[in-house]
Amino acid sequence: MADVARAADFRTRLQQWIPKLVLSPSLAAILFFVYGFIFFTVYLSFTGSKMLPRYDWIGIENYVRLWGLSHWWTAITNLGIFASLYIIFCTLIGLALAIFLDQKIRGEGMLRPIYLYPMALSFIVTGTAWKWFLDPGIGLEQTMHLWGWESFEFGWIKDRDMAIYTVVIAAVWQTSGFVMAMFLAGLRGIDNELLKAAQIDGASNWNLYRRIVIPLLRPAFLSAFVILAHLAVKSYDLVIALTGGGPGRATELPATFMYSYTFTRNSMGIGASSAVIMLMTIAAIMVPYLYSELRERK
Amino acid sequence: MGFLDIRDVTKFYGQTEVLHRINISIEEDEFLVLVGPSGCGKSTLLNMIAGLESITSGEVSIRGRVINGVHPSQRNIAMVFQSYALYPNMTVGKNITFGLEMHGVSRHEREEALLDVAKLLQIDHLLDRKPGQLSGGQRQRVAMGRALVRKPDVFLFDEPLSNLDAKLRVDMRTEIKKLHEKLKTTIVYVTHDQIEAMTLSTRIAVLEQGHIQQLGTPQEIYNTPANVFVGRFMGSPAMNVIPARVAVQEGVPFACVTDSGDGEQLLRFSQANLAGWDGREILLGIRPEAITDPEGADRGSTNVVSLRNRIGVTEPAGSDTFVTMTLGGIDVTARMRADVNVCRGDTVDLAFNMDKAVAFDPETEKRIES
Amino acid sequence: MGSAAQDTAVHTGRVARTFIYLVLLLFALFYLLPFLVMLINSVKPLSEITSGNMLALPAVWTIEPWLSAWSTAQIGVEPTGLKPYFVNSLLMVVPAVAISTILGALNGYVLTKWRFRGDGILFGLMLFSCFIPFQIVLIPMARTLGILGMAGSTPGLVLVHVVYGLGFTTLFFRNYYAAFPTELVRAAMIDGAGFFKIFWRIMLPVSGPIMVVSIIWQFTNIWNDFLFGASFADLDSMPMTVALNNLVNSSTGVKEYNVHFAGAIIAALPTLVVYVVAGRYFVRGLMAGSVKG
Known part of the structure; x- marks a missing residue:
């Protein structure tokens, strides 16, 4: 065996090495900037770092303090509300639009880009638009009043209890079209003969979708869920642009919490520990998903 | 080299x-x-x-x-x-x-x-x-x-x-x-x-x-x-591989196979050395084109053996008619001429061109050299 | 995504169809309204916005807010308008997109056509890096950029965006090349082409569709990024999104809504243009299996 390997000519051996050489810069970058940095941040979360990183090991104190902060609890609760509503509404709207668009709709070519374009916008732009649109003084409420509907009230964005729902509205506006596209692709991938067979079996449209089409869209549901869930945990820009985390702390999310504790409140250790918890949340969703996806391909 | x-x-x-x-x-x-x-x-x-x-x-x-x-x-x-x-x-x-x-x-x-x-x-x-x-x-x-x-x-x-x-x-x-x-x-x-x-x-x-x-x-x-x-x-339809027993009569080896009526029929081997296998089980390998109706038999062959058997499915394929029957307990395919007139259930004469037959050792599945 | 002409087996009645069209149009309105309203109000004088109806067309048309947003509006402390930041964004986006796409293409090529033991694990590591919350790398990245002398600079931001975009571009090209027949690579090997020749002459010429996906994806993501820009840029390298946020959320002076809207549209314009020009290819390419691992 060794004899044969030694006999390989220079060119063959070179050709075996080049691919690995080509891959190595990217690999090194990922290992250092992603996994090295994750390790570093995890380490920091066990130190007493304040404004600058310090390397004194203080155990899980940061985590204990973190979970004792009402500010963090607000952020976590908000994330729970935001993520679940965001995922549910994006999925429902995306699925409904996709099924409706799949009914040989005239003007589909016009509608599809209209549904999709918000995806191309920055969350900062989305936030700017919705911030003002929802502002009771000059936006929707004011317009309704001018149109004579004096009792109309929509002041959620200024309301501590309701402000988080405005973040949901703006986020759903931005992403639901993308989810629609995912479902539409799934629908177009279903074999038409299957649908014809079901109709010959006497299935109504309702049953056709409930019993056959929607179960077949399982992969699209899974992809949509994974993408939306990880976007929800990472949400930062939109809150900054729409509410700035306010009123008060009413719309703080873990992402904004991490940023303010690390860079403005000089509690880097606590900031790091909150980042670790965000990472763990995403890993709990992504790792099983990626693992099964990569398995399937083999 | x-x-x-x-x-x-x-x-x-x-x-x-x-x-x-x-x-x-x-x-x-x-x-x-x-x-x-x-x-x-x-x-x-x-x-x-x-x-x-x-x-x-x-x-x-x-x-x-x-x-x-x-x-x-x-x-x-x-x-x-x-x-x-x-x-x-x-x-x-x-x-x-x-x-x-x-x-x-x-x-x-x-x-x-x-x-x-x-x-x-x-x-x-x-x-x-x-x-x-x-x-x-x-x-x-x-x-x-x-x-x-x-x-x-x-x-x-x-x-x-x-x-x-x-x-x-x-x-x-x-x-x-x-x-x-x-x-x-x-x-x-x-x-x-x-x-x-x-x-x-x-x-x-x-x-x-x-x-x-x-x-x-x-x-x-x-x-x-x-x-x-x-x-x-190799070959299509595939070679028939029929379980058989070697029986030697007057020094000449025969393949002894059960026909569709559970009777025993003898097919004389062309290979004399198979006499050494007297009484032992073998596998008789014979290709469909070596089992024909008597008129379609190979005239160049030195050893065509006739055998009566009841036939099953017939499949006219245009140029030939493939006929299935039971022999040695398995389905055996024969290749008859296109215009041969046989029906399912008929008992007919078949010509076995034993020059083309080979014998395999059932243990090793290797061909027995002649 | 196929054309609308595809034969659908489902038949719907007249009432149902009316309902469907109604819902579809309502949602079209939902998606269009905020942007349209922003557009209308960006060409109104400020007085009309604060006192008037946001849905009304302007009584007086003016492009003053656009000019102001572009070149004179107060961003932070400087009355520079968004222009310098637009340039900053361009200087950051173009190299970052180019480098990450080229590297992604090479990685995808290696991972599908020159497979070796353990390549699956390496790909898994790269793939997971797409989805990490970037908060986990903010602190060490700030330190590293400082050590490298790239803190607050455009090259620093380019580095950041290349590193955290690599996972996606690699994913795109890997999935695309996985469907590309390996026999072609073998034929080219026998013909005497080496690693780079095969890439250049055989793979790249057929990579158009996935190039479009990778470029659009990276362009939109990097152009629209806020977190890295806000964390690692200083005044000389601040990208458009951060500048826009400063413009809109500055607490001093009168809120010039019309200027904000003009600025927001300017910030959105490049990605919208890319989307309008090449969006259909993007969706088609993306849906051809690339969103999945």
Whole structure:
């Protein structure tokens, strides 16, 4: 065996090495900037770092303090509300639009880009638009009043209890079209003969979708869920642009919490520990998903 | 030493041995077909000759030069792939000359070589098209052109006809055969189609589960299969392999088989040495075309035995009628003339051409040498 | 995504169809309204916005807010308008997109056509890096950029975006090349082409569709990024999104809504243009299996 390997000519051996050489810069970058940095941040979360990183090991104190902060609890609760509503509404709207668009709709070519374009916008732009649109003084409420509907009230964005729902509205506006596209692709991938067979079996449209089409869209549901869930945990820009985390702390999310504790409140250790918890949340969703996806391909 | 030598070649994927000590020596101008069911290792062996897969142990040499570890492009081989593997972004002409360009052949020489090959394969009018605009047969020709233009020592074909429809496949088969006869090239050709193997080759290597089952001329393989596997794999419909017992009467060996009525019938063997198997079980191998209606029997045969049996399904196939019956407890196929008048359930006379029959040892499934 | 002409087996009645069209149009309105309203109000004088109806067309048309947003509006402390930041974004986006796409293409090529033991794990590591919350790398990245002398600079931001975009571009090209017949690479090897020749002459010429996906994806993501820009840029390298946020959320002076809207549209314009020009290819390419691992 060794004899044969030694006999390989220079060119063959070179050709075996080049691919690995080509891959190595990217690999090194990922290992250092992603996994090295994750390790570093995890380490920091066990130190007493304040404004600058310090390397004194203080155990899980940061985590204990973190979970004792009402500010963090607000952020976590908000994330729970935001993520679940965001995922549910994006999925429902995306699925409904996709099924409706799949009914040989005239003007589909016009509608599809209209549904999709918000995806191309920055969350900062989305936030700017919705911030003002929802502002009771000059936006929707004011317009309704001018149109004579004096009792109309929509002041959620200024309301501590309701402000988080405005973040949901703006986020759903931005992403639901993308989810629609995912479902539409799934629908177009279903074999038409299957649908014809079901109709010959006497299935109504309702049953056709409930019993056959929607179960077949399982992969699209899974992809949509994974993408939306990880976007929800990472949400930062939109809150900054729409509410700035306010009123008060009413719309703080873990992402904004991490940023303010690390860079403005000089509690880097606590900031790091909150980042670790965000990472763990995403890993709990992504790792099983990626693992099964990569398995399937083999 | 042959032109292309494969000596003690084995291949492991991890701990799994997929090829076991393969030895084949191929002469110049020979057309060797590697045939076997899918997963038998034939494509792996071809890829090892091409240098696309490493050789775990053993040696491959061309013109006496060991080519283990030599880069595929330096082996002076050319390959025609199953999917043709034409570069979709290049014209036909570019596809054919790409290899020459990579080897630093001047533009002028490339043009000349291209025109020669194009004329030979009658694709001169296609040179400016892209592969996407070609029919299956045309793509096949371009793929062959790409191989021919290199004037390699050895041509490797990896199931080149399996993507064509039935009619075209037969045409291209003829064409490849003509090309080989005209150009006198050395070819190693992989297929799972035993008819391709029979019609094209000068020699056949039958592979199964990483072992060479038999290596020989098409006639040898067909008439004297080395074992039950080769007998059944080559030929269509497959060879009948009937459980039988050897009975010797006055020094002459007979095969004793049960017929459809559970009676015993005797078929005299042409091979005298089977007398040594007196009283023992064997497997009688006989091809459908050696069981006929009496009028259709081979007049050249020295040993046609008549046998009465009840027949089952008849399948008129146009040129012949295939008839199924029970013999030795299994379904046996006979090949009768097209206009023979038999029906299901009839008991008819059958002619067994025992010159063409072979006997296998039921233990080892190997053919009993005569 | 195929054309609308595809034969659908489902038949719907007249009432159902009316309902479907109604819902579809309502949602079209939902998606269009915020942007349209922003557009209308960006060409109104400020007085009309604060006192008037946001849905009314302007009584007086003016492009003053656009000019102001572009070149004179107060961003932070400087009355520079968004122009310099637009340039900053361009200087950051173009190299970052180019480098990450080229590297992604090479990685995808290696991971599909030159496979080696353990390549699956490496790909898994790269893939997971797409989805990490970037908060986890903010602190060490700030330190590293400082050590490298790239803190607050455009090259620093380019580095950041290349590193955290690599996973996606590799994913795109890997999935695309996985469907590309390996026999072609083998044929080219026998023809005598080496690693780079095969890439250049055989793979790249057929990579158009996935190039579009990778470029659009990276362009939108990097152009729209806020977190990295806000964390690692200083005034000389601040990208458009951060500048826009400063413009809109500055607490001093009168809120010039019309200027904000003009600025927001300017910030959105490049990605919208890319989307309008090449969006259909993007969706088609993306849906051809690339969103999945």
